[in-house]
Amino acid sequence: MKNIFVLFSILLTVFTLSSCSKDDVQPENPFLNKVKIAELKTSSQETIRLWADNELSIGYQPLYIQVLKNEETLSNKQVSLSPVMQMATMSHGCPHSSTLSYDPASRSYVGFAVFTMASGTAGTWKLDVEVNGEKLSFPVTIAMAKEGNNPVKTFTATDGTRYVIALQSLRNPKVGMNDLDVLLFKRESMFSFPAADGFTMTFHPEMTSMNHGSPNNVNPVGKGNGKYSGKVNFTMTGDWRLFFDIKKDNTLISSNLYLDILF
Ligand SMILES: [Cu+2]
Known part of the structure; x- marks a missing residue:
């Protein structure tokens, strides 16, 4: 599918370059x-x-x-x-x-x-x-995540509320420092999921198969609209598990919650 797009964009470029009038330039x-x-x-x-x-x-x-x-x-x-x-x-x-x-x-x-x-x-x-x-x-049709990936989780916190946590970034992870943008929502009802702001998140990544972590990670900080932004350091490719602890008013409401990345 991607190849067709690449071919199409090449053809489009050739077409654009071969047309002389500036009126022919398409956005x-x-x-x-x-x-x-x-x-x-x-x-x-x-x-x-x-x-x-x-x-x-x-x-x-x-x-x-x-x-x-x-x-x-x-x-x-x-x-x-x-x-x-x-x-x-x-x-x-x-x-x-x-x-x-x-x-x-x-x-x-x-x-x-x-x-x-x-x-x-x-x-x-x-x-x-x-x-x-x-x-x-x-x-x-909503497919499963690619094998080894776990980009979203619904969980019940100790405050009795159900929440949804999801990765917004890391759609194309790379070796080195990556933006870590996490979204948090409260499940108010079956159809109401307001953004959950005002929480404190700490996290650490672990490479599960090799039993090591990585240095210089930055905890996600609330940015509003349920978004928390930090940095994650993937020191090599492989199976990474991101563990989150979530606090509300200095009380731990969820610990050892995790999402998975495999690349
Ligand atoms: Cu369902």
């Missing part, structure tokens, strides 16, 4: 490296096109929603989204951005969802997207 296609997930039409024949960075899998996923009329971008719409997993006896949502804001660079409405379970025999996911009050349901 760069912001979706060249994105994956089209689905497309639906509103009652007024507007095309709603859903894009993601990769095929969707569990964890944090940026989502890009285009609203088009005759392939012209419409930038003045109210767009919101709500992910729903239908299971045998119940349905539930997951953390997500509610109202999406229009991003001129990508000519789309940008938001995210943190998928907590994979699609399968347990249930199916859909993404309800509302555009100016009209609701459209996109069926989506």
Whole structure:
């Protein structure tokens, strides 16, 4: 799939270079490296096109929603989204951005969802997207994380509340210092997951198979909207487990919570 995109971008470059008039220069296609997930039409024949960075899998996923009329971008719409997993006896949502804001660079409405379970025999996911009050349901398939990776976890803290923790960064980890951005949400109800701010996080990475850690890691600090940012030092490739301790008002509410990275 990527090869086709590479080939396409080469062809596009050749085409752009071979055309002389400056009027022929097209703005760069912001979706060249994105994956089209689905497309639906509103009652007024507007095309709603859903894009993601990769095929969707569990964890944090940026989502890009285009609203088009005759392939012209419409930038003045109210767009919101709500992910729903239908299971045998119940349905539930997951953390997500509610109202999406229009991003001129990508000519789309940008938001995210943190998928907590994979699609399968347990249930199916859909993404309800509302555009100016009209609701459209996109069926989506959420894959498991790549083997050895564990980018999201739902846990019950000692305060009795359930939370969702997810990695926002480390989608392409490398040897050396990496940004560590963690998202924390409170599960208020099956469909309400407000950002959880005001907590204190400490963490350390361990390479499980070789039983060692790494120096110079930086604990994630709250940045608002449920985001905590720090640094993680991967001294080599392999199976890394990130252990988190979470405190609220100086009381430990969860310890030895972990997420996994394999690269
Ligand atoms: Cu589920």
